[in-house]
Amino acid sequence: MTDPRPADVPWLTPYLTVRDARVSIAFYEKALGFAVRDSVNDDGTIIHVEMTYRGQLILMFAPEGAYGSQARTPKSAGLTAPQSFYLYVDDVDATFRQALAVGAKALIEPQDQFWGDRFAQFEDPDGYRWAIARHLN
Numbered sequence: 001m002t003d004p005r006p007a008d009v010p011w012l013t014p015y016l017t018v019r020d021a022r023v024s025i026a027f028y029e030k031a032l033g034f035a036v037r038d039s040v041n042d043d044g045t046i047i048h049v050e051m052t053y054r055g056q057l058i059l060m061f062a063p064e065g066a067y068g069s070q071a072r073t074p075k076s077a078g079l080t081a082p083q084s085f086y087l088y089v090d091d092v093d094a095t096f097r098q099a100l101a102v103g104a105k106a107l108i109e110p111q112d113q114f115w116g117d118r119f120a121q122f123e124d125p126d127g128y129r130w131a132i133a134r135h136l137n
Contacts, residue, residue, distance in 0.1 A: 009057055014085065016061040017071040018126050021046035024061060027125055031099035032087065032132075034058065053087070074127030084121065084129035092134050096120040099130070112136060 005011065018024040021039070028034040028051055037057060040048040047066040051059045064072055074081040089095045093110045100106055104122040107129065113119045117133040124130060 013057055013060055016059065016126070016128060017069070017073050018061045018063055019073055019076060021049050021061065021063045023125065025049060025051070027102055027104075028059070030102040031104060031124070032089070032095065032130075058087075075125070076127075079127070081123075081128050084131055086131045086133065089132045089134060092118045092120050092132050095132050096122065099124075099132075104130075 025036060025039075025046075029036075032053065034051040034053050036049060037052045038048075038050040039046050046063065048062050049060065050057055051061075053059075062069065064076060096106075096110050099122050103125045106122055108119070108121040108131075110118060110120040117135050119131060119133045121129060121131045
């Protein structure tokens with residue numbers, strides 16, 4: 001049986017709706033160190049983005065209305081995102097400060113947790129919640 005996935009694509013990749021793809025690209029690059037792997041333009045409008053983290057595809061997104069979609073961001077819909085993303089980083093404190101500096105909203109300040117991770121949580125400009133952590137050795 002052949003692998004049904006394209007090369008270098010994980011089995012599961014979150015696909016988000018964002019308000020403005022260019023704004024989201026800049027946020028994820030500056031806040032979390034993600035890099036654009038691919039983007040699709042339609043007459044100068046970005047309609048699909050794939051981003052990597054440490055060489056792995058980690059996130060895809062499209063702006064509201066792309067492909068005729070009615071999907072909205074949590075913030076546009078006036079909702080709290082029901083899910084959150086858990087990302088391991090080298091320095092929780094520095095990453096948290098950087099995310100806040102580029103537009104994130106603080107939810108949980110960095111602190112050591114009973115399960116063995118240094119942990120913090122923030123909300124990105126579209127209303128998605130991101131937990132960042134580093135395992136304590």
